[in-house]
Amino acid sequence: MHTPRLIVFGTAAALALTACGSEKAGSATTDDTIAVAASDTECNVAASTAAAGTVTFKITNKGSKINEFYVYAEGDRIMGEVENIAPALSRELIVELTAGTYETACKPGMLGKGIRNAFTVSGSAPALTEDAKLAQATADYQRYVKSQTSALIEQTTAFVTAVKGNDIEQAKSLFPIARTYWERIEPVAESFGDLDPAIDAREGDLEEGQEWTGFHKIEKDLWVTKDVSKDGAVADQLLTDVQTIVDKANSITLSPIQLANGAKGLLDEVATGKITGEEDRYSHTDLWDFNANVEGSKGAIAALRPALEEKDATLVTTIDAKFAAVDTALEKHRDGDGWKLYNELSQADLKELSDAVNALAEPISQVAALVAGK
Template sequence: MSKRTLGFALLLLLAACGTSTPAADDGGVIAVQASDDACEVARTEATTGNVTFEVTNKGTKVTEFYLFAEGDRILGEVENIGPGLTRRLIVEVTEPGALQTACKPGMKGDGIRGAFTVTGDGRKSTDTDAALAEAARSYQRWVNSQADSLLAKTGEFVTAVKAGEVERAKALYPVARTYWERIEPVAESFGDLDPKIDGREDVIEEGLEFTGFHRLEKDLWESGPQADSAAVADRLLTDVGEVVRRAKAVELTPLQLANGAKELLDEVATGKITGEEDRYSHTDLWDFRANVDGSQAAIAALRPVIEERDKALVTTVDEKFAALDALLEAHRDGDGFKPYTALTEPEVKALAAAVDALGEPISHVAEVVSR
């Protein structure tokens, strides 16, 4: 079996295992029926506070579900919903307004969108819960530090690209991306910038320009520097600077931390395990490690809340993180990691199983935080 074929097979395994949720038992849950050509949301109005969607995939393609604010800012998302599966998304909406829901069959494009209206007064869980407020502040401090490093290391990478220092640029590429991958749920929430910075070559199929990290990755490892590589590098630095500015300004909710911890593991399942993310450089394990770091940081910020409400869940999450960490660290090579292509099929399967084992308990964190 080829590495790519194995990756897609494992993606289906990850989608099938440990991601289903119980049937809705709360009249406030909003059922979503997703298919290959429709996104039927049972109720298109809600009041401020926690809004729960239960998404069932009736189609033939793996799908995603999103709740967007103005400007395509992602308030919440759930990925890797395989055919026949159900996933739950709990989002804290703190202000009334006109939002949008979207299903993305095949996990591509703008999705099948619909209007969603939120009414009521501005409400924040952090206004009345000191532990949740501190969790949000703690995580925001961590995001700010990672954002600063992202901007600095991207600047070094861009400088090397523009100077034609190919080997130096190659060495800096996975380092700069580490900081992006650690805060990916926050960075990705700005939907207009994410495909410019982190879009893979597939974005061309969606009518978008291929720019950002992965375009420069292709230039460095496959095609060689191009006439416009310097311009692409400059644009990358500008776009990263804008993401950093927005990431520091956005006010995160505790549920965004909880959902983000799971989203980062989904990122591993959809891009790193398959070897599709860094397809030219094969530096996927750097990104894998960074996604896991980001998930751990979100859980660390929420830890006092989770321990108080479900101590057994904390114990399970800690055990699963430790098991995945041990497998990842076994593939270290100096300060970095082996090329992804150096892994054997059993090693890839072991990593996939560990991600799946961790993803199941992490999927319950949002429910615990929303109590």
């Protein structure tokens, strides 16, 4: 959940990803879709109630700022989100909701708690996981998450130890490695309210008076200030927050729709941060994050594969080919066990990567509706 400063081709990438499956502002919606008119000051949701099951929102950004839309359960747990909705464009969000009380929120400028509305779901509906293949998908993805969180806590512990030991070179080498495991499971991590920004906020994401903590605060001190002698408390808090994420992530099971939305959301992360050099602006280790986001998207699709092949084998073949194209474009920038620094890539290199991600995003954007049976 970041505010991007996009370079020219990055803007094109973001708009292309935002536009996947969208229409121009003001277009009609179907009877079973809830229209959301988002602006710089308002979040007008056409309905405040829905029947249990899969619920589709169509969000149109009528403002001048990039906007986001969220559906929150109790405790600000994110049930679904759409980020980076450019002005004059629309995006759809499909979520699976059981009976209960929720909140919807638009976030103009992608900052703050958002403009919120109460939303109530009533009745009952068969869970998507009553489909055996979708139930297996959620179980398989949970195993994937546990493997990643185990490595995340191990590598973050090593990174924090280096920071607290004032071993700058060791901390620099461990920074992109620890973040790899974070970026692979970011859809899970983002679902837990304020923990994601505490761990991953960039300096420009902060609201007035908000303390800057997490990976990127330490990143700036490692590469710019070149002094982490005062970062012990920040490092300790980072490890505490990561452990909390790990504990929470291992205790929940995402729905099949959340897997589908997460696969797409990770590609949006690439287009609005990694491909622009905005994410790791001090270390320039963006390609580690880029690759991790793509791998995380693959992980979600891999879990869903048996169900997707049954529903649309041709789409799965297309997705596989597009993932392979992204991998081929990225592998050109391999450097040993890692990747070249972002500032070593040319504009042509970055455009090739951007085009490959855009081509992948289009078929990935169809997965949620397929899983929902729409």
